[in-house]
Amino acid sequence: MTQSHEQNTTHFGFRTVREDEKASLVREVFDDVAPRYDLMNDLMSAGVHRLWKAAMIDWLRPRPGMTLLDVGGGTGDIAFRFAARGGGPVVVCDINREMLAVGRDRAIDRNSGAALQWVCGDAETLPIPDRSVDAYTIAFCLRNVTHLDLALAEARRVLRPGGRFLCLEFSKVVLPMLSGLYDVYSFRLLPWLGEKVAGNRAAYQYLVESIRKFPPQEDLARRMRDAGFEQVSYRNLSGGIAALHSGWRL
Numbered sequence: 001m002t003q004s005h006e007q008n009t010t011h012f013g014f015r016t017v018r019e020d021e022k023a024s025l026v027r028e029v030f031d032d033v034a035p036r037y038d039l040m041n042d043l044m045s046a047g048v049h050r051l052w053k054a055a056m057i058d059w060l061r062p063r064p065g066m067t068l069l070d071v072g073g074g075t076g077d078i079a080f081r082f083a084a085r086g087g088g089p090v091v092v093c094d095i096n097r098e099m100l101a102v103g104r105d106r107a108i109d110r111n112s113g114a115a116l117q118w119v120c121g122d123a124e125t126l127p128i129p130d131r132s133v134d135a136y137t138i139a140f141c142l143r144n145v146t147h148l149d150l151a152l153a154e155a156r157r158v159l160r161p162g163g164r165f166l167c168l169e170f171s172k173v174v175l176p177m178l179s180g181l182y183d184v185y186s187f188r189l190l191p192w193l194g195e196k197v198a199g200n201r202a203a204y205q206y207l208v209e210s211i212r213k214f215p216p217q218e219d220l221a222r223r224m225r226d227a228g229f230e231q232v233s234y235r236n237l238s239g240g241i242a243a244l245h246s247g248w249r250l
Helices: 002-007 019-045 048-060 077-084 097-109 148-158 176-198 201-213 217-226
Strands: 009-012 015-018 068-071 090-094 116-120 133-139 159-170 230-237 242-249
Touching (some): 009 019, 009 201, 015 019, 019 048, 019 097, 019 176, 048 133, 048 230, 048 242, 068 077, 077 090, 077 097, 077 133, 090 097, 097 116, 133 148, 148 159, 217 230, 217 242
Parallel strands (some): 068 133, 133 159
Antiparallel strands (some): 009 015, 159 242
16 A cells, blocks of 8 residues: 555655646646746846756757757746757747747747747657657746656657757755755745745745755666666756756767
8 A cells, every 4th residue: 555655756845745636736826927937037047047058058059950858947048048959940839828928028029930849748648749849948847747757758759869958957965064954945845936036935945845856866877877868967056056958869
């Protein structure tokens, strides 16, 4: 009985919930904060998230004709950067329609001529054909999926042979002196900012907790290899507050 119970539950932050509940709970969080999501990113990281995303694009090295699937990127941050660096067509796939609406509005405001497609879909069951894209990116989203290994398998499925997987995610701080300060900042300031700016303290309490539940760098690298990715590597950013993981479908 205990084993069956464990197989049917997962974490939502520090809470234990049924597996079939998590996707809807995550959707509710991001639907609610979508209008102020980008502003909160700037406030929470003092703008450093922009440097992390720039590092992701630098490592990806977009080129004309390269096709990208950006998962969980509803507001368009990665897609716009990819296009600006000379990349080809982009499909932005997000489970949250409100986030996608923000991204479409941003594209209109920018008068973006980039080839962008906005698709509502789940990282675990992507509405994307096999072997159809050159690159797959996922930024600050992988920790929100219910079944991480299934999401990794889906990423490999949609990549063409020679395709690149890149994940940017909050990770495990590797500098001892920074770790304690980061905990204080995370658990005290971030929920307060969520309440004052986004009007949703619980959403940002979940964000902090979800970071702590996410696998550390080496564990995620191992799971990528288990999913079939090769030449797996990672880079710590800002002392491990975030990390970039790379893998190839060969």
